[in-house]
Amino acid sequence: MTERNMALAQLEQGEEAIIQFSDVNKWYGEFHVLKNIDFSVKKGERIVVCGPSGSGKSTMIRCINRLEEHQKGQILVDGIEMNDNLKNIETIRKDVGMVFQHFNLFPHLTILENLTLAPIWVRKTPKKEAEEMAMHYLERVKIANQALKYPGQLSGGQQQRVAIARGLCMKPRIMLFDEPTSALDPEMIKEVLDVMIQLADEGMTMVCVTHEMGFAKTVADRVVFMDAGEIVEANTPHEFFDNPKHDRTQLFLSQILNH
Amino acid sequence: MTERNMALAQLEQGEEAIIQFSDVNKWYGEFHVLKNIDFSVKKGERIVVCGPSGSGKSTMIRCINRLEEHQKGQILVDGIEMNDNLKNIETIRKDVGMVFQHFNLFPHLTILENLTLAPIWVRKTPKKEAEEMAMHYLERVKIANQALKYPGQLSGGQQQRVAIARGLCMKPRIMLFDEPTSALDPEMIKEVLDVMIQLADEGMTMVCVTHEMGFAKTVADRVVFMDAGEIVEANTPHEFFDNPKHDRTQLFLSQILNH
Amino acid sequence: MTIEFKPSPSLPPPQSSVGAVAWIRKNFFSSPLNIALTLFSLYILYLLLPPMVQWALIDATWQGTSKAACTAGGACWAFIGVYFKQFMYGLYPAAETWRVNLALILLILLVAMYAVKAIHKGLLTAVILLVYPVVAFILFAGGMFGLESVETTNWGGLFLTTLLGVVGIVASLPLGVLLALGRRSDMPIVKSVCVVFIETIRAVPLITILFMASVMIPLFLPDGLNFNKLLRVLIGITLFSAAYMAEVIRGGLQAIPKGQYEAADAMGLTYWQSMTLVILPQALKLVIPGIVNTFIGLFKDTTLVYIVGMFDLLGRIQAANHDANWLGTTTEGYAFAGFVYWAICFGMSRYSMAVERKLDTGHKRN
Amino acid sequence: MNEKTTTNTSFFNDAGNRALLFQTLLLIAVMAVGYYLFHNLQANLQTQGISTGFSFLNEPAGFPILIHLIEYTEANSYGRAFVVALLNTIVISLMGIVLATIIGVIMGLARLSQNWLVARLATVYIETLRNIPLLLQMFFWYFAVLAALPHPRNSIIFGDFLLNKRGIYSPNPSFQDGIGIAVAAFFIAVAGAIALIVWAKKRQKKTGVWFPAYWTSIAIILVGTILGFVIAGFPVEFELPQKSRFNVSGGMVLVPEFVAVLVALSTYTGAFIAEIVRAGILSVNWGQTEAARSLGLRDSLTQRLIVLPQALRVIIPPLTSQFLNLAKNSSLGAAIAYPELVAVVMGTTLNQTGQAIETIGLCMLVYGSLSLSISFFMNWYNKKMSLIER
Amino acid sequence: ATLDDVKAKGFIQCGVSQGVPGFSNADDAGNWTGIDVDACRAAAAAIFGDAQKVKFTPLSAKERFTALQSGEIDVLSRNTTWTYTRDTSLGLDFTTTNFYDGQGFMVRKDLGVETAMDLDGATVCTEQGTTTELNMADFFRKHQLSYVPVIVQKADEALAAYASGRCDVFTTDKSGLAAHRSKLSDPAAHMILPETISKEPLGPVVRHGDNQWKDIVTWALFVQINAEEMGISSENVAQIKAESKDPSVRRLLGAEGNMGEALGLNSDWAYNIIAEVGNYGEVFERNVGPNTPVGLPRGVNNLWTEGGVLYAPPVR
Ligand SMILES: Nc1ncnc2c1ncn2[C@@H]1O[C@H](COP(=O)(O)OP(=O)(O)OP(=O)(O)O)[C@@H](O)[C@H]1O
């Protein structure tokens, strides 16, 4: 837990933000999905984002590695601004790993090839080295024995662990998770959360959209609650769960915790 | 409840059966699906058929309006024998309404047209009259405001209610239901069962394959339990649930009620 | 006081509902209409089959050097025998046909090597697509390495048909991929260039494209530059099938879930990297049946080159039909050609159906 | 922190600029190639002294055309020859479409037949015709089958019809005075029939009673027309085909070129349509049939009211593209002397005038607009017919 | 210039028909023979001293002019009629005539037709894309005869249609009729009607604008005609060259002066033509003469001294 404490300490010292949203707005056609998002994440911080369906959670974190473009305001990741500049986008995507709800593994490649693809082609790592690193991460997600299988041969939980390992293989400074467990059967959720907790313990900067409140309580440094494209409340888990400020948050918590 | 009591009274008096299976056997190729079915339904009676999957429930009730042919034995519906005689089949189908698991509404016709199709083409009802009747039944299933929409625009529960109304529009003497709620989301099951209970209360002769044991207890006059193509046990709900005779029945009930 | 439930034994179905008799009754005599249909079909068979067998087999003549040898009144297969070499190779010099055969055997061997695990698939593909065509061309055309030169006007028969079909489909694949990607691009000019090309080609019959290739292309080339008619026709055929190929591939691209594109993007792959490493391998595999079907269509369409004066299999048969020694053997010629085309196309369509089924199960597993 | 952001924003790294640059390059390349080709063309045309333009369309054609729906002689212009050829293409396409659809529907249904033999025969038909090149089939019909018919001298005779290798000859009606009465009778009968149908529909709506209006109206039209002819005293004379020195003269004739193209096109396309029809019918859920049956609808009504309307939605789009293929494939008629667009314009006209660009361009334009209008129809139809869903 | 190209290539690319016996026809082994073929061979003999240095491109009637215009072939020698329009507006030059022909009709003997005037109501087959199509139309219009035109893509198929009885009449140049008749199963059952309905001077064609090339092809033919007139044949040419005292003969055979120079050729160019290909009479007899399956009489294609119209300018 030392790493975690260090991170918290840095947070308190107001260390420089690794992700910085300033007054970000985004529209889908006429529809205003993100409204004046002002928000920053410090290095080593673990953020959990929650909120009702359609509130813009996915959109927000997809803006961080520019899978979506915002139309107003500024997003800085690691000091680099998100704009049309392809070099910037490339640099940032190398540094930001992402895990999707539906895993999005490449079905035509083996697990090992899934993991080594980006290191080899983007980071230009020698193949051998990339494979060694991949095996290392596969071991960390406890799935090294499946390296030569294809994604279709694995269970959902295993696939999601592979997806996390794939993200880690690029040695990112930030990991984004978009509801990583919501497409999984209940028995498999735990194995994925365990991997994520382990990752959190190692001090990785994480932004995670999830409804797993247990996870939020255990690992989050801050919980961000969104509704209708706005950040309604952002607070430590302790404050957030026990003493929510907004009635909207209270309502949401009552629904989700009673479920 | 007067009608219902009358029906029960008739049952006790041994009134003539409206559906009569005598030693009915059916094979799919080499596979013996229905074995020596001997069974009768009296006018106004409500029968619930249950049993494990593949036991021949659907096959049996589909024999009643000859969607399936039996190969041995005799089926009399309303005194008419089921055989290759097309006239007989036509007469019986006019008098027997059927509701399917997957609704089977006609997607290219509006709700109203779905309902008036058979009255106009089979019963030769004037269009206006048919439409009035259709609206009447749509009101009974509480869906009159959707009359001009297409089936694809309705929820599952609404579609199934339309299907019931469609069956009723032919003013049948018997209604058959084949797992009418098993393709529905839990919230919608109730709205369909409510309609069916209302129908039962009005004294319609009903044969209903379902696993909704609550429904069986409330409305059934008799519960028929089938396994491996045979009728294992047929009894009043009271006897059936509280005092099942066969070990097979007990096993089945223990599985289904614990769920 | 529970009763033990013992399922009664399954009985065999009544004789009337199973077995050959029941099958025949159900399929042939289940209703008056059915009986009528059965009788009608039998009558048609009676009209067609016996005379056909009589003509094609019983009364057929298999040996001979001219129509005069065919006295039995049936098919004169001797005609096919005499012209067989021409039907296969056109006017390719008889002493040199081993070169065509060798190229074919080479190709079959190369393709068969895909089954060998130890060989690197990418390397093999590169050999087949880059090295093999050069070798095959040298073999066919000669004029090098002591091989006697054979002019393209002498290439013909099934050899030419196959050449046109295979080159057309292989060359149209990369072009089709580019066009498909272009059509899905969000750059308006790229997109419209591709759309206009694809839709124009698909709107006109192949024969107009071939006429363009054989008559109009020379007019568009600068003075002194001109190329071989075979090459021009190949260009025409390739452009034509590329437009159809593009649509097939576009279907495959559309079938790849959006998540695959996003995952590739999120990993920092560039556009071309994500296309070649992630999207296209999946999309192409998905559309193999579509590609095979395009190939079947193209293979049948190669017959049109006869109209612009090249002698493919159909052309050679048509020419042989005019031989004074063999007048009256047109039906035999067409029957032979029909059988060859049918066997190849039917075989391929069965293959594509098998692939489709295999891909299907692959998807379910995922 | 802000300084950092402004670094390395070179022009070429901007996604928007890159797209713009790439597209500009492409546009320039396309235009350059276009210009290059055009330039060569002009140079070539000039050195070879070939004139350009469409003025040749007004010059006398000088060549005969075997089949012409409108008046045409050798003295007419190339322009008129073009119209004649266009009409020939349209006629063969339309007739081919009608026949192919009929064949396709019959064969598609036959392949679904419960009768094993019928289904097998249909399968053999479909798999054979689909897998043999159309041109080969045309040659087969023209050079093998129709050429094997007897010489005009030994024509096969059915009543007033003659069949030989020069074609199928039938009596040619010519109308005399008094035909007006017969025509009027026909129209009156048609009007009556329509009125009957309207009345029957109204009555059905009101009382639910059906009247066999369609059969009755056919009868009315037939009887009415015949009556008209009787009253007018049969004002038609038939010019009968007669054997003359070389040929059969008089009467109407379908020449073998036409018959071969039509038969080959429609049987070939029919095989494809059969598969489409089969797939369309199979695509309608069996539950629909069961639901209709359990409502008491007869099988014929079930097909007509439930299965066919739904199958049609699935069938129409691929069917239109088959129609389109058929229209394009009619160009193969050029290979067996059927004077359609390609044969007359890209064949004879091109050769007599040497105007390759103009003639080939004209042909491509015609086929292009044909395709375009068919696919417009298809899109419109799809939009109209798509099932409404949530 | 074409000559330089040809010399660089080492052969002449010659456009011929897809098979008209006696004019240009390939046997099973791909060896070409015929009058039109020999016109190209003569040019090759003149340039290379080797008549075999020719490659042949078979062309349909429709493709022939574009093939020449585009430079795909160097000479078009494919029984092509010399007409005003073709000479002036297609960018082509006709060299000279190597066969004087005229369009005629072929019918089955058992029809009992004696002259073309009897053809009222007949069905006529011909090949698409030729002057034949137009002449036929003109003839029937002029004489107000009715007819049914069947215009087929290729000559072979038009013949097949005629042979199968689709038509009563087959029309093309008379030489072509004779050639095609030889391809029928029973040539004797068909006859060529006496009428000649058009003038069809046939000869090799070259691209417009290259006079040197045109001269070579033209004079290669003139040499053959002059040789016949002078009695020089492939058999006696060597002997005559050695022995002749006639200055015009000596000039022609290159024994005296260098007549080839003006054409950019060697002095023995004419000698080579005659030695390798023969004089016009030999070419005629070998390919289409009475002793060949085509069996044409010399007729108008005889020397002017023998009552024909062959009158070649002198080599002087
Ligand atoms: N590509 C798009 N075009 C138009 N609207 C979109 C698009 N993607 C998302 N939206 C809309 O934007 C809103 C926010 O979407 P988003 O996916 O960010 O929500 P979310 O909070 O992640 O919801 P969930 O919990 O369901 O994933 C939704 O109303 C959605 O319908």
Ligand SMILES: Nc1ncnc2c1ncn2[C@@H]1O[C@H](COP(=O)(O)OP(=O)(O)OP(=O)(O)O)[C@@H](O)[C@H]1O
């Ligand atoms: N058309 C058919 N051909 C062959 N076998 C069939 C056919 N229809 C049903 N069967 C078989 O007959 C048996 C009885 O089927 P049936 O549908 O009547 O069962 P069920 O009791 O309704 O089961 P469920 O609860 O799953 O609907 C099953 O084993 C089934 O596989």
Ligand SMILES: [Mg+2]
């Ligand atoms: Mg989301």
Ligand SMILES: [Mg+2]
């Ligand atoms: Mg069931």
